[in-house]
């Protein structure tokens with residue numbers, strides 16, 4: 001697997017960046033942490049926008065920075081999108097989009113302008129002067145420009161911060177598809193845990209200039225104290241392949257022995273192999289000791305309790321579904337005592353179809 005090796009000890013005024021790590025460069029990796037913890041500095045170091053003395057940055061077997069060797073940004077083949085679009089005001093909208101593409105030798109072009117224009121719905125923008133585009137529209141254009149420059153790595157620094165919810169919802173699935181189809185690894189900085197949950201495969205947590213944790217997103221979500229959950233609900237992700245709607249409009253999402261019924265499936269984020277990821281709040285999962293007839297809740301999934309964690313005033317019950325995936329239920333102490341819940345017990349997890357996002 002391609003890896004990104006980074007070693008840097010850098011003091012800048014009152015800020016210390018201390019990184020010595022190897023990150024898997026595949027799929028989508030989120031850099032997450034408090035404001036000022038160094039996410040952008042790390043991204044800029046990877047890009048070569050910050051010249052940090054004595055740092056090492058290796059992408060696959062390319063030494064981008066090592067000892068006296070320093071490869072400048074334009075030779076690293078990195079697609080960059082920052083909070084500010086960085087578009088060139090003296091060029092037209094279309095010229096901006098094609099800026100990097102025209103410099104890529106034809107045999108190295110992996111994405112064509114028509115693909116990117118369709119993916120990001122840029123066609124209506126191309127007829128407008130650059131100055132008339134909104135901040136969100138400029139970001140979409142900047143993303144298209146980065147993709148067309150044939151990058152081997154995409155680095156996005158809070159790329160969706162300027163987008164309204166509707167535009168964000170429209171773009172996220174395309175980013176997922178694009179990464180899966182092209183295999184270009186993507187790192188993005190985000191403050192938005194929802195965005196991370198929807199998009200990331202791996203999570204890198206930063207605090208005070210250091211990486212405090214790096215793991216798969218699934219592993220990170222199994223820790224209720226993960227900073228991703230600060231101020232928001234505990235969730236689990238369920239990965240499965242959607243099948244045909246039934247005559248009631250319900251959509252089954254299948255994963256080996258498990259089937260989860262959705263009441264609605266408005267904007268699923270596709271993942272590789274036609275999978276979608278579903279988000280289920282722990283608060284929306286109830287437990288029963290046996291299947292219940294005459295119940296409006298349509299999902300009754302057999303599961304085994306693998307962990308019981310005190311969480312705030314409640315308990316977080318971690319369950320293993322028949323296909324091995326983790327599902328979490330937030331339950332009152334009263335219910336835990338009433339049902340005599342213990343690790344190893346077989347239960348049924350009840351999930352309302354309309355509570356699944």
Ligand SMILES: Nc1ncnc2c1ncn2[C@@H]1O[C@H](COP(=O)(O)OP(=O)(O)OP(=O)(O)O)[C@@H](O)[C@H]1O
Pocket residue numbers: 012013015033034035036037038039040041042
């Ligand atoms: N040009 C600069 N000169 C001096 N210090 C800087 C400069 N840019 C950033 N810093 C400091 O470096 C630290 C890390 O900044 P950085 O932008 O990497 O954090 P961040 O986690 O990306 O923050 P945010 O989420 O708010 O964008 C901060 O304490 C910041 O004040």
